Amino acid sequence: MAETTEPGTTDQGTTDQGTTDPETTGQKNMAIPLTAFAVGAVVALLVGVFGRVHDPTLQGTTDLGYSTVLAMKTVVATVVAVLVVVQVGTALWIYGKLGIRAPSWLGTAHRITGATALVLSLFIAYHCLWSLGLEVGTLPDGAPVSTRTLVHGLIGCAVIGAMVVKVVAVRSRRAPGWFLPVAGGVLFSLLVLAILTSAVWYIGQEGWPTRAG
Ligand code: HEM
Numbered sequence: 001m002a003e004t005t006e007p008g009t010t011d012q013g014t015t016d017q018g019t020t021d022p023e024t025t026g027q028k029n030m031a032i033p034l035t036a037f038a039v040g041a042v043v044a045l046l047v048g049v050f051g052r053v054h055d056p057t058l059q060g061t062t063d064l065g066y067s068t069v070l071a072m073k074t075v076v077a078t079v080v081a082v083l084v085v086v087q088v089g090t091a092l093w094i095y096g097k098l099g100i101r102a103p104s105w106l107g108t109a110h111r112i113t114g115a116t117a118l119v120l121s122l123f124i125a126y127h128c129l130w131s132l133g134l135e136v137g138t139l140p141d142g143a144p145v146s147t148r149t150l151v152h153g154l155i156g157c158a159v160i161g162a163m164v165v166k167v168v169a170v171r172s173r174r175a176p177g178w179f180l181p182v183a184g185g186v187l188f189s190l191l192v193l194a195i196l197t198s199a200v201w202y203i204g205q206e207g208w209p210t211r212a213g
Contacts, residue, residue, distance in 0.1 A: 040165040043164050044157045045161075047129065048157040054129070065212055071206075077124055077194075077199035080120050080121050080195065083116055083120070084191050087114055090110040118163060121159065155190055155194045159191055165186065166187045169183035
């Protein structure tokens with residue numbers, strides 16, 4: 001006897017009635033987060049490779065009137081820290097986890113603060129990558145690169161990859177429901193770690209950054 005497909009299901013995973021087989025649909029949807037995480041990992045790797053091969057230079061950077069570029073990044077990273085806390089708070093509110101009804105404008109507010117945090121983080125990451133790069137081993141003056149600096153650089157690269165995943169999660173409507181909160185949670189955690197290993201350390205060592213002159 002010739003082999004047949006499962007009763008009521010065609011070879012393409014659709015039922016006789018033309019509706020889609022849930023199992024096949026589930027696999028299709030899972031492809032979105034899996035591809036996004038794979039692309040994010042490749043982007044993080046490429047950022048790291050760029051950080052290794054690029055010759056660090058202060059040309060094309062700004063200190064926005066602060067004493068150094070590091071001081072400026074510390075101030076902007078503190079703003080990012082406040083914005084990401086707002087992001088998590090508003091996300092929990094939107095998902096109904098705070099037990100208070102979310103107002104209609106909350107989604108827009110969440111998107112605006114999120115986009116601002118993203119742009120500011122990219123601005124800082126550009127300054128890190130361009131003027132310092134991914135430091136490993138010893139610096140050009142022979143001083144050893146601290147574990148904190150190395151960990152910060154690696155996390156910084158992962159942040160860029162996580163941003164790619166988050167943008168895909170926000171844009172894709174066919175992905176599973178867990179994808180957006182997981183992508184947001186991963187990005188939040190990495191950003192917090194990047195800020196703890198840089199701005200928080202800097203403020204602990206040098207105090208709050210001062211303006212130049
Ligand atoms: C794109 C990948 C990144 C690389 C390769 C990188 C690398 C570096 C390096 C090598 C330093 C100097 C550390 C030292 O002097 O010991 C630095 C400083 C800094 N980075 Fe990054 N970073 C990246 C992304 C980020 C991100 C995403 C943030 C925050 C949102 C950030 C915030 C800072 C701040 C505030 C400083 C100044 C304080 C300090 O000296 O540690 N960086 N970064």
